[in-house]
Amino acid sequence: MIEVRNVIKSFEGRTVLHDISCVFEKGKNNLIIGQSGSGKTVLMKCLIGLIQPDSGEILYDGRDLLKLKTPDLKMLREEIGMLFQGSALFDSMTVMENVMFPLTMFSNLITIEREKRAQFCLERVNLHGAEDRFPSEISGGMQKRVAIARAIALNPRYLFCDEPNSGLDPQTSILIDELINDITKEYNITTIVNTHDMNSVLGIGDNIIFLNKGQKEWVGNKDQILTSSNEALNNFVFASPLFKSVKKAAVSEEFAKEFPNG
Amino acid sequence: MPLVKSVSTLGSYVLLMKKVFSVPERWSVFFQQFIREVCKLILDSIWIVVIISIFIGAVITIQTQLNMSTPLLPRYTVGLATRDVLLLEFSSAIMCLILSGKVGSNIASEIGTMRVTEQIDALEIMGVNSACFLILPKIAALVIFIPILVILSMFTGILGGYLVALTTNVISVSTYIYGIQTAFIEYYVFYSLQKSLVFAFIIASISSFYGYSISGGAIEVGKASTNAVVISSIFILLFDVILTKILLQ
Numbered sequence: 001m002i003e004v005r006n007v008i009k010s011f012e013g014r015t016v017l018h019d020i021s022c023v024f025e026k027g028k029n030n031l032i033i034g035q036s037g038s039g040k041t042v043l044m045k046c047l048i049g050l051i052q053p054d055s056g057e058i059l060y061d062g063r064d065l066l067k068l069k070t071p072d073l074k075m076l077r078e079e080i081g082m083l084f085q086g087s088a089l090f091d092s093m094t095v096m097e098n099v100m101f102p103l104t105m106f107s108n109l110i111t112i113e114r115e116k117r118a119q120f121c122l123e124r125v126n127l128h129g130a131e132d133r134f135p136s137e138i139s140g141g142m143q144k145r146v147a148i149a150r151a152i153a154l155n156p157r158y159l160f161c162d163e164p165n166s167g168l169d170p171q172t173s174i175l176i177d178e179l180i181n182d183i184t185k186e187y188n189i190t191t192i193v194n195t196h197d198m199n200s201v202l203g204i205g206d207n208i209i210f211l212n213k214g215q216k217e218w219v220g221n222k223d224q225i226l227t228s229s230n231e232a233l234n235n236f237v238f239a240s241p242l243f244k245s246v247k248k249a250a251v252s253e254e255f256a257k258e259f260p261n262g
Numbered sequence: 263m264p265l266v267k268s269v270s271t272l273g274s275y276v277l278l279m280k281k282v283f284s285v286p287e288r289w290s291v292f293f294q295q296f297i298r299e300v301c302k303l304i305l306d307s308i309w310i311v312v313i314i315s316i317f318i319g320a321v322i323t324i325q326t327q328l329n330m331s332t333p334l335l336p337r338y339t340v341g342l343a344t345r346d347v348l349l350l351e352f353s354s355a356i357m358c359l360i361l362s363g364k365v366g367s368n369i370a371s372e373i374g375t376m377r378v379t380e381q382i383d384a385l386e387i388m389g390v391n392s393a394c395f396l397i398l399p400k401i402a403a404l405v406i407f408i409p410i411l412v413i414l415s416m417f418t419g420i421l422g423g424y425l426v427a428l429t430t431n432v433i434s435v436s437t438y439i440y441g442i443q444t445a446f447i448e449y450y451v452f453y454s455l456q457k458s459l460v461f462a463f464i465i466a467s468i469s470s471f472y473g474y475s476i477s478g479g480a481i482e483v484g485k486a487s488t489n490a491v492v493i494s495s496i497f498i499l500l501f502d503v504i505l506t507k508i509l510l511q
Contacts, residue, residue: 048387077389088380092298102388105287160387 001026002047002158002190007056009042016042017053018215027188029181029204031195034211035236041162043211044194048082048160049073060158078106081151083180085163087143089135089150095122096131099149106154121149125179141172145179152183158190159183165197173197177204198237201225210236275471281393282401282470295399303365303400304407308414314360315353315415319422322347327432340433341441344423346450353415354454355502358461361408362494366469369400370490373473374483382474393474401466408462409455416451453509460505461498468494 002024009017016039024030032040045051047058049065058065060076068076089098099118103109109117122131125145130138135146144164151159161180165173181204184191193200201208205222210233218230225237286292326343373396376382385392420442427438469490476482 050383050386074389077387080387082384082387084380084384086379088384090381090384091375091379104291105388105390 001061002192003057003059004043004047005057005059007043007046007053007058009039009046009051009053016214017046018213020056020211020214020216022209022216022219024190024192025207026190027185028191028206029184030190030192030207030209031201031205032192032209032211033196033201033236034217035196038211039214040194040211044160044162044192047192048080049077078102078154079157081154081156081159083144083147083151083159083161083164085166087135087140087147089143089146091135094132094134095127095138095146098135098146099153102150102153117153118149121153122146124152124183125149140167141169141176144168144172144176148176148179148183152187155187156189159192161191161193161195163195163197164193165195165200170199173199174203180204201237212236274475275467278393278397278471278474279467281391282397282467284391284394286394286398287390291395292399295395296402299399299403300407303368303403304411307361307364307411310360310364311357311411311415312418315348315357315418316422316425318352318356319344319348319419319424320426321422322352322419323423323426323438324430324432337433337437338441338444341423341427341438342444343441344438345420345442345446348416348419349450349454351502353412353419354457354461355498357412357415358408358458358465358498359495361411362461362465362469362498363491365404366465366490366494367487369466369469370473370487371483373397373470374476374486377474377476378479378483397466397470397474400470401463404462404466405459408465409458412454412458413451416454456509457502457505460501464497464501465494468497 004020004022004024007017007020008015020039020043032043034040042051046053047065053066056066060079063072063076065073065076089095090101093101096115096118099121100114103114103117107114119131122128125148127142127145127149130142130146135143138146159180164176164180168176177200180191180193183189193204195201202222202225205225208218208220208222208225209216210218210230212232218228218233220228225233228234322344323340326340326347330339330343373382376396382392382396385395423438423442424435427433427435433441472486472490472493473483476486
């Protein structure tokens with residue numbers, strides 16, 4: 001579980017995160033959603049320690065990220081897996097070397113064991129026959145899967161995904177969402193997904209935090225989001241006619257449940 | 263304001279170097295990276311060093327001959343002057359200026375691209391000291407092997423002069439060989455190698471710094487690459503003066 005307490009972050013006098021407090025639960029897909037510029041990337045960067053907040057606490061199962069000494073911070077980082085928006089695979093390494101990289105750096109496994117583990121991770125993300133190819137030789141969807149395989153290589157306790165569906169076709173997006181969901185449940189890890197893909201929100205959103213202008217506007221899950229009366233949330237989530245009709249259907253269903261006799 | 267910016271940049275450079283000079287997480291990985299950098303930065307530079315040195319050696323021989331037509335100077339002075347120009351200045355300073363263009367831009371653009379594509383962030387999040395992992399093998403490769411390239415440049419430059427003597431009537435081969443053996447001061451070679459060590463560090467560290475400090479996109483990578491070459495060239499020339507003053511006087 002990751003707990004965020006009263007996090008504030010400003011850049012050159014402009015406050016980007018206003019006193020954010022929230023909880024990201026273990027074994028759940030925790031989604032951070034919001035418009036571009038709402039502060040979700042800054043929040044995620046604060047969570048993983050790439051940006052230092054001005055004040056507040058970020059607790060990883062009780063360990064305050066901002067107060068950890070270098071060796072403890074290093075240990076914590078080994079428990080974190082991260083899927084970047086652009087996959088961030090190492091260009092100079094093959095797919096296999098990319099997945100083996102965290103194992104080479106942080107495990108005491110011998111080469112054969114590392115290869116075995118990397119192969120297992122690649123199979124887990126349904127990627128076969130691409131081991132010897134370089135990232136530039138595989139598709140965007142395959143790159144994302146390699147990045148997930150690399151992220152889970154060390155059995156992380158926390159998985160961060162920054163816009164995992166960006167640049168992918170709808171079918172591949174669903175596959176990536178399913179993969180993230182399966183891994184979260186299977187390994188019982190705390191997964192945080194930064195997204196503005198509404199299919200992801202309605203598909204895997206166990207716990208959703210909606211940021212609006214740097215403030216936590218709404219918290220709920222994928223079922224509650226359909227019937228929420230929060231205007232900013234509704235304007236953001238149900239902006240397209242397709243999602244408006246989904247919302248309308250959900251509200252009608254809710255109404256019918258509450259008032260079965262009309 | 264430019265002074266404040268310069269001091270701030272210097273501070274960032276020092277902090278980065280502090281991060282670079284730490285114990286690598288895995289020595290085996292460090293050596294792998296080191297070998298990779300040697301292949302990429304040094305072996306790929308051999309051809310340019312050889313070609314430029316041969317031609318410059320040839321040109322120095324021809325020009326020295328043209329400018330020393332007085333009978334008061336012995337003919338072998340051409341060989342002697344060619345050797346000393348190569349040993350004292352060309353093979354260390356000028357060759358390192360050329361290498362700063364080739365190797366420096368390569369380093370800055372490689373690290374810069376890794377920065378903009380979040381590969382450096384990925385390393386940091388994994389708990390890897392990205393500065394040490396990426397920059398230390400480059401500095402080690404250049405500091406160890408650029409002096410060897412300098413020695414290669416000295417030999418091939420002298421060979422260029424020899425080829426001129428062999429194929430033209432500018433100077434006879436025997437006079438040229440006599441010239442390059444006359445009044446040879448061994449210290450000039452060590453002086454040149456000492457300079458090249460400093461220049462190698464300047465090329466690797468400044469180029470890495472500019473690549474590592476990028477924020478933005480592809481345009482910034484181009485800018486960083488240019489800045490890396492310009493700034494490392496300026497520092498090579500500055501330290502050339504300082505080291506010449508210290509080591510030769």
